Amino acid sequence: MHLLRLVIIAVIIWFAIRIVRNALTAKSARQVDDYRGKMVTCSVCGVYLPEDDAKAIGEGKYQCDRH
Numbered sequence: 001m002h003l004l005r006l007v008i009i010a011v012i013i014w015f016a017i018r019i020v021r022n023a024l025t026a027k028s029a030r031q032v033d034d035y036r037g038k039m040v041t042c043s044v045c046g047v048y049l050p051e052d053d054a055k056a057i058g059e060g061k062y063q064c065d066r067h
Ligand SMILES: [Zn+2]
Pocket: 042, 043, 044, 045, 046, 047, 063, 064, 065, 066, 067
């Protein structure tokens, strides 16, 4: 019965690792989704924002909505 107990513990550990790995993968996939698209920096306050939300004020320069 000692071997059976070891197998059960191994299966439980395997499941735990799988659940943690799935959670980490889902989290990083969501982060990639959040940062999809080009990010630019406001030339006045230095905040990062998506290029779509920024106003282009020159070649490679952007401003956020606050200015
Ligand atoms: Zn700004």
